[in-house]
Structures are given as structure tokens and as C-alpha cells.
Amino acid sequence: xxxxQPDPRVGEYLAQLAKGGASRRVNxxxxxxxxxxxxxxxxxxxxxxxxxxxxxxxxxxARNALIKLGQAPVQGLPVGDEPWHTPHTYTSLxxxxxxxxxxxxxxxxxxxxxxxxxxQWTRASGQPNNFFAGALLWLPCQIILLIxxxxxxxxxxLGVLAAVALNLAVTLLLGMTTQAMCGIPFFVQYPP
Amino acid sequence: xxxxxxxxxxxxxxxxxxxxxxGLVTGIAVLVLEARRRHWSKEEVIPITLAxxxxxxxxARVSMIFFHGWDVAPLVLNWFALFxxxxxxxxxxxxxxxxxxxxxxxxRFVGKPGCACDAxxxxxxxxxxxxxxxxxxxxxxxLGKPTDLPWGVPIPGVDYLVHxxxxxxxxxxxxxxxxxxxxxxxxxxxxxxxxxxGLAGYLVFRFLVEFVRNNPVLAxxxxxxxxxxxxxxxxxxxYCFVQAGRQRLLTAA
Numbered sequence: 336x337x338x339x340q341p342d343p344r345v346g347e348y349l350a351q352l353a354k355g356g357a358s359r360r361v362n363x364x365x366x367x368x369x370x371x372x373x374x375x376x377x378x379x380x381x382x383x384x385x386x387x388x389x390x391x392x393x394x395x396x397a398r399n400a401l402i403k404l405g406q407a408p409v410q411g412l413p414v415g416d417e418p419w420h421t422p423h424t425y426t427s428l429x430x431x432x433x434x435x436x437x438x439x440x441x442x443x444x445x446x447x448x449x450x451x452x453x454x455q456w457t458r459a460s461g462q463p464n465n466f467f468a469g470a471l472l473w474l475p476c477q478i479i480l481l482i483x484x485x486x487x488x489x490x491x492x493l494g495v496l497a498a499v500a501l502n503l504a505v506t507l508l509l510g511m512t513t514q515a516m517c518g519i520p521f522f523v524q525y526p527p
Numbered sequence: 528x529x530x531x532x533x534x535x536x537x538x539x540x541x542x543x544x545x546x547x548x549x550g551l552v553t554g555i556a557v558l559v560l561e562a563r564r565r566h567w568s569k570e571e572v573i574p575i576t577l578a579x580x581x582x583x584x585x586x587a588r589v590s591m592i593f594f595h596g597w598d599v600a601p602l603v604l605n606w607f608a609l610f611x612x613x614x615x616x617x618x619x620x621x622x623x624x625x626x627x628x629x630x631x632x633x634x635r636f637v638g639k640p641g642c643a644c645d646a647x648x649x650x651x652x653x654x655x656x657x658x659x660x661x662x663x664x665x666x667x668x669x670l671g672k673p674t675d676l677p678w679g680v681p682i683p684g685v686d687y688l689v690h691x692x693x694x695x696x697x698x699x700x701x702x703x704x705x706x707x708x709x710x711x712x713x714x715x716x717x718x719x720x721x722x723x724x725g726l727a728g729y730l731v732f733r734f735l736v737e738f739v740r741n742n743p744v745l746a747x748x749x750x751x752x753x754x755x756x757x758x759x760x761x762x763x764x765x766y767c768f769v770q771a772g773r774q775r776l777l778t779a780a
Binding site: 356357358359362467482485486489492493496497499500502503504505506507508509510511512513 | 538539540541543544545547548551565566567568573574577578580581584600609610611612632633636637714717718
């Protein structure tokens with residue numbers, strides 16, 4: 336282990352790793368891993384965090400930091416610390432942005448096709464309730480798909496969320512110029 | 528009180544819609560400042576904020592089924608109606624619950640440790656303080672029940688004064704924003720505790736102010752909104768109880 340002149344911020348990270356809240360401890364472990372500092376005090380702190388921090392995300396980040404510093408963690412992975420899934424690792428910003436765009440555009444395309452199909456089905460059957468039934472089928476599918484994407488390809492999920500959020504934001508902006516009240520349909524005159 | 532705040536040519540700008548948007552913008556501004564102060568990375572803040580916004584909007588609409596009955600289901604479960612500006616935003620209680628769920632799920636998916644939500648607590652309080660002014664200007668639900676109190680306000684169509692319930696809400700949220708800002712750095716108010724405390728405070732207030740609002744009574748003199756508040760408070764209490772038990776086990780080990 337090399338003895339390097341500690342960066343003044345390393346002291347701050349070590350203090351955060353020892354006594355900060357969970358978010359700060361994770362950020363501190365990540366920052367120590369990125370610092371390239373392999374002094375004994377840093378490695379000891381990271382090994383201690385990897386072995387005995389009460390939060391699994393801190394333990395994982397400390398382990399990742401040690402691996403990044405070229406050091407094998409002293410102790411094996413505690414039971415239950417292995418993530419149950421392996422999310423996709425984005426190797427470049429371009430790849431991440433492509434996935435975001437895929438999710439964003441894909442949401443519009445998918446919903447356009449599905450709602451067109453539901454509309455056609457409703458018209459063909461002559462049953463207005465079929466539209467409602469279609470919504471009840473499609474909405475849970477969207478939510479499940481979003482969760483699956485968030486777990487395995489989170490940038491696509493981010494694109495989908497951004498598409499929905501943009502639609503909702505436009506709704507709110509348009510609501511400034513309509514007679515929008517909480518839950519009152521457009522065909523109800525308000526005030527009466 | 529003026530439902531139409533201003534008119535630009537032929538375009539009317541309604542108070543309710545404008546103040547809802549202003550409230551959201553205010554909340555997001557506070558959230559961004561707080562996230563920067565807490566050194567959160569944008570890779571975490573952006574998805575969590577987006578998810579909270581989407582969850583909040585969906586929660587606001589879907590909760591209308593709980594408050595107004597299954598008759599409104601064809602409207603609120605219609606995906607198009609979610610984006611129909613004529614329908615309006617929905618229930619703030621549902622929005623808070625939906626935002627919490629959306630933000631929580633997103634924080635788990637991005638691997639954010641602990642709870643990413645403490646920054647939302649003061650943001651939500653200030654956003655509601657602003658947004659509720661729009662409800663007052665738009666005479667939402669007839670404002671409140673009749674009153675003889677000196678701060679009762681007149682409304683068109685009746686000859687008595689009523690409680691300005693949205694202003695009570697706004698004043699409480701403004702004060703609550705101040706309280707949460709004072710408490711935000713306390714060690715005990717980290718890892719989600721500030722949001723839970725903020726939420727619990729609003730739920731208690733909302734339960735009380737419902738007694739002067741015009742929402743219909745569901746059972747035993749309480750409205751659906753009050754039962755919703757009680758249910759959320761019970762969930763928060765249960766969560767705190769379970770967490771306290773886990774902490775005792777960790778300490779004992």
C-alpha cells in the first residue's frame with residue numbers, strides 16, 4: 336500500500352464515512368474510490384465500512400471503492416449483500432442517452448398504437464365500456480413494464496418517465512387557460 | 528376572489544391553474560436548492576423528481592375515486608383524461624401519497640441508499656402554501672362552512688360568511704415550511720425522517736381543517752379525506768414502530 340500525501344478532502348470524506356448519514360457515507364465511499372488514495376487510513380476505513388456498515392448500499396459502495404483502488408476487500412461479501420439483479424452497465428454517455436431517447440420516443444409510439452387499437456376496437460364493437468376495459472388492461476401493463484425497465488435498463492425507464500412527465504407538465508400549463516378544477520370534468524359548468 | 532386572474536387578449540388565465548403551476552415551480556426550485564446543498568448527484572435527483580411528479584399527478588387523480596366514489600372511475604382511470612387539462616389536477620392528499628410512492632420506488636431503483644426524500648419535505652410545504660392560494664381565488668368547494676368569526680369571508684350567491692379553509696391550509700404550510708427548514712439539519716431528521724415528520728404534521732392539520740371544509744361526511748361524522756389522513760398516519764406510525772424495533776435489534780447485536 337502506498338503512502339500518499341492525503342488530499343485535504345480525503346479527511347472530509349473519511350469523517351463523512353465514519354459519522355455521516357447513509358447518503359453521505361455512500362457518497363464518501365464513492366469519492367474515496369475515485370480519489371485514488373491508497374493510504375492505510377483510507378483502506379482501513381473502506382474495509383471497515385465494507386464489512387460492518389449497517390446499510391447495504393454503503394457496504395457495496397465501499398467494496399466497489401476498494402476494487403477501484405486495486406485492493407481486494409479483506410472480508411468476503413456478507414450474506415445477503417449480493418444484489419438480486421444485475422442492472423445494465425452503461426459504458427458511455429452516448430449509450431445512456433440513446434436509451435433515454437428510446438424510452439421517450441417509444442412511449443409515444445407504443446401508446447399511440449395501443450390507444451388507436453383500443454379506439455378501433457371500441458368503435459367496431461359498439462360498446463363504449465370497451466374503452467374503459469382497454470384502459471384497465473393497458474395501464475397495469477405500462478406500470479409493470481416501467482418497473483422492469485427501471486430494474487434492468489434504467490435509462491429507458493427514465494426516458495419513459497420523462498415522456499409522461501412532459502405530457503403532464505403540458506397538461507398543467509394548458510390548465511392555466513381552461514376551467515380546470517380538481518376532478519371536475521370539462522362538460523360541467525363551474526361555477527354552476 | 529377571482530377565478531379568472533387575468534386575461535391576455537382572448538385567453539383567460541385562471542387562478543387555480545396558474546397557482547398550481549407556480550406552486551409546482553416553487554417546490555421544484557426549493558428541491559433543487561436543497562439537493563445541491565445535500566450534494567446529491569443529478570443521476571439520482573432527476574429520476575426521483577420525475578417519478579415523484581408522475582406519481583403525484585396519478586395519485587391526485589386516482590384518489591378522486593376514493594373521495595368521490597366509483598362514478599368518477601371512467602374519468603380518472605381514462606389515460607387520456609390524465610392529460611386532459613379540463614379535468615384538473617385532483618386531490619392534494621392523493622398527490623402527496625402518489626409522489627411519496629413514486630419517489631420511493633425511483634430511489635430504490637437507482638440504488639440510492641436510505642431515503643432520498645428529506646429534501647422534498649420543505650419543497651412540498653412551500654408548494655402547497657402557494658398552490659392553495661389558487662384554490663382560495665377559485666372558490667374551491669365553496670371555501671368552507673359558515674362562520675361568524677371575524678376572518679370569515681363572503682362568497683357570491685350566499686349571504687353569510689364562510690371559513691377561508693384554503694387560506695388556513697396555505698398559512699399552515701408556510702409556517703410548516705419554516706419549521707422544516709429549521710429542523711432539516713438535525714441528526715434525528717435524516718434518512719427520511721424529515722419527510723415523514725413533515726407529512727405527519729400536514730396530515731394532522733388536514734384532519735382538523737376538514738371539520739370546516741365542505742367535503743361530504745362518509746361515516747361517523749368524518750369525511751373520506753379525514754379517513755385517508757388517519758390511514759396514512761397509521762401507516763407512518765407502523766413504519767416508525769418497525770424501524771424502532773429494527774434499530775433495537777441492531778443495537779443489541
